[in-house]
Amino acid sequence: MLRALITGGAGFIGSSLAGALLLSKKNYHVTVLDNLSRGHLNNISKWLGSPRFEFVQADLLDYSTSDPSDQKASPLQKIVNNSDIIFHLAANPDVAIGTVDTHIDFQQNVQATYDLLEAIRKSQRFPDSENVIGEHSLKKKRVIFASSSTVYGKANKRPTPESYSPLYPISLYGSTKLACEAIISGYCHMFDIYGIVARLANIIGPRNIHGVIYDFITKLSVHPDFLDILGNGQQNKSYLYIDDCVNALILLSELMQRNSESIIEAQRDVKKQQRIPTVKSSAGEIGNLNDKNSDLNQYDVFNIGSDDTITVMQIARIVIDQLSLKNENVKTEFKNSLKDGRGWKGDIPDFWLDCSKLKGIGWKPKYSSRDAVLRTCKEYIKSGGARKR
Ligand SMILES: NC(=O)c1ccc[n+]([C@@H]2O[C@H](COP(=O)([O-])OP(=O)(O)OC[C@H]3O[C@@H](n4cnc5c(N)ncnc54)[C@H](O)[C@@H]3O)[C@@H](O)[C@H]2O)c1
Numbered sequence: 001m002l003r004a005l006i007t008g009g010a011g012f013i014g015s016s017l018a019g020a021l022l023l024s025k026k027n028y029h030v031t032v033l034d035n036l037s038r039g040h041l042n043n044i045s046k047w048l049g050s051p052r053f054e055f056v057q058a059d060l061l062d063y064s065t066s067d068p069s070d071q072k073a074s075p076l077q078k079i080v081n082n083s084d085i086i087f088h089l090a091a092n093p094d095v096a097i098g099t100v101d102t103h104i105d106f107q108q109n110v111q112a113t114y115d116l117l118e119a120i121r122k123s124q125r126f127p128d129s130e131n132v133i134g135e136h137s138l139k140k141k142r143v144i145f146a147s148s149s150t151v152y153g154k155a156n157k158r159p160t161p162e163s164y165s166p167l168y169p170i171s172l173y174g175s176t177k178l179a180c181e182a183i184i185s186g187y188c189h190m191f192d193i194y195g196i197v198a199r200l201a202n203i204i205g206p207r208n209i210h211g212v213i214y215d216f217i218t219k220l221s222v223h224p225d226f227l228d229i230l231g232n233g234q235q236n237k238s239y240l241y242i243d244d245c246v247n248a249l250i251l252l253s254e255l256m257q258r259n260s261e262s263i264i265e266a267q268r269d270v271k272k273q274q275r276i277p278t279v280k281s282s283a284g285e286i287g288n289l290n291d292k293n294s295d296l297n298q299y300d301v302f303n304i305g306s307d308d309t310i311t312v313m314q315i316a317r318i319v320i321d322q323l324s325l326k327n328e329n330v331k332t333e334f335k336n337s338l339k340d341g342r343g344w345k346g347d348i349p350d351f352w353l354d355c356s357k358l359k360g361i362g363w364k365p366k367y368s369s370r371d372a373v374l375r376t377c378k379e380y381i382k383s384g385g386a387r388k389r
Contacts, residue, residue, distance in 0.1 A: 008090030010039030150174030171346030201305030205242030230343025
């Protein structure tokens with residue numbers, strides 16, 4: 001059985017991921033750790049009571065690190081000790097909030113990520129009972145981090161590949177996501193952790209309770225003849241449907257799993273060879289084997305987004321149409337526009353990610369940006385409208 005921990009797993013992406021892991025043939029046990037600051041118990045309630053599911057209501061920030069062998073080790077440490085793969089999704093997902101509260105991104109992104117990484121680092125030394133070959137040092141933790149397209153800032157290349165530089169984020173959200181990426185890279189290389197950074201486009205789907213579609217449906221449900229739009233409506237971005245995002249995260253996790261299994265196999269071979277005096281043993285050799293047997297690097301970065309983009313005005317038209325309203329009867333007003341047409345500071349009006357690296361390992365999005373918007377809209381409306389959620 002594979003034990004997955006999802007931080008922020010009661011939120012939009014995390015709960016969808018939890019559901020997909022539980023349905024997968026791979027026999028996952030899923031632990032969700034969430035403080036419910038933004039997530040909802042409703043999102044995970046149907047798995048409560050299942051022997052393959054555990055919910056821990058806790059705040060990552062409550063756990064300064066503790067000695068993992070200590071009987072009183074923090075709950076976070078105990079869960080991490082028992083996890084094979086950690087999907088780190090807990091964060092503040094709101095870019096605009098950084099303009100009024102400069103503290104939140106540093107706490108929820110940087111500090112929380114550091115606390116989690118410390119627990120992972122300490123767990124590497126903790127002998128757990130499920131160690132397949134009885135030598136803990138060979139079993140390494142794997143972490144997948146939900147980063148964001150905002151780390152690219154106003155990139156002048158679109159679609160933007162993972163190799164794009166320089167990375168100059170223009171929001172506290174983006175800059176703290178980038179800081180988390182850097183800290184994860186450091187931990188991976190210093191402490192033999194496997195890490196993948198997933199730079200996500202706008203992810204949409206019915207459980208999402210923020211973002212443009214949710215906002216438009218909520219507003220139009222109250223005032224069907226009036227829609228205020230943040231910015232000039234020409235913002236042109238990539239929107240990925242939640243199922244495509246979850247599939248990508250699971251694919252990356254399984255690739256990491258296969259990768260680390262082949263490394264353990266290779267390390268076993270080295271161990272056998274160590275009994276032969278002519279074979280030198282050193283961490284370096286294991287490192288080389290590691291490289292030769294890897295499809296992935298110890299730390300790797302992947303974009304996850306759709307193949308195309310859609311403008312805010314096009315989204316507004318889809319929403320109006322899906323609510324059975326008439327375009328000509330809805331007065332639109334552009335509000336809070338900055339001089340350059342953006343709706344708020346930190347917003348990146350145009351972005352599109354180059355996902356060929358992920359496609360190279362077999363992933364393909366099922367939905368275009370337009371289809372993703374349409375599908376999300378229909379699902380919101382079917383479930384009684386965003387306003388009632
Ligand atoms: N939704 C998107 O379009 C998008 C795009 C790019 C990146 N991301 C990233 O993906 C991740 C998930 O986003 P989402 O849209 O599902 O957001 P969400 O708000 O629905 O989920 C985040 C969850 O984390 C929990 N949480 C926050 N701080 C916590 C803490 N200190 N301890 C424990 N739990 C905590 C919240 O209660 C919430 O359930 C976030 O890291 C976000 O930055 C999302």
